[in-house]
Structures are given as structure tokens and as C-alpha cells.
Amino acid sequence: xxxxxxxxxxxxxxxxxGGVILAGLMRQDIPxxxxxxxxxxxxMLTIWAGLVLIxxxxxxxxxxx
Numbered sequence: 001x002x003x004x005x006x007x008x009x010x011x012x013x014x015x016x017x018g019g020v021i022l023a024g025l026m027r028q029d030i031p032x033x034x035x036x037x038x039x040x041x042x043x044m045l046t047i048w049a050g051l052v053l054i055x056x057x058x059x060x061x062x063x064x065x
Contacts, residue, residue, distance in 0.1 A: 001058035004037030016043045 020039030024032055 002053040002060075005028045006050040006053030006057065009046045009053065013046040013050065015044065 016039055020035060020043070023030065023039075024036055028035075
């Protein structure tokens with residue numbers, strides 16, 4: 001269960017990065033520095049959370065064996 005949730009979070013991070021790049025190209029009223037900072041921080045947090053969940057799943061599966 002944790003492994004699947006981790007993979008989903010990593011996929012969400014990929015979508016966030018793509019959305020930030022597209023929003024930067026579309027010249028919205030959002031300051032580009034703010035857009036890239038917030039998008040980068042959120043993407044890094046979701047990647048980190050996904051990797052932590054995958055790591056926890058691997059540790060618990062190894063203990064069960």
C-alpha cells in the first residue's frame with residue numbers, strides 16, 4: 001500500500017513540474033520567481049514523501065520475510 005502511494009506522489013511531483021514549466025511559458029500574472037520557487041518546493045516535498053513511503057514499504061516487507 002505504501003509503495004503504491006509513494007509512486008503516486010512521485011507522479012504528482014512530475015505533474016507539478018510540468019505545470020510549473022507550462023505556466024511559466026504561458027506568461028501568467030504570477031511572478032516567475034515565485035512560481036518556480038513554490039512549484040520547486042512542492043515538487044521536492046512530494047518526491048521526498050514518495051521516496052520515504054517506498055523506503056518504508058521495502059523495510060517492512062524485508063522484516064516480514
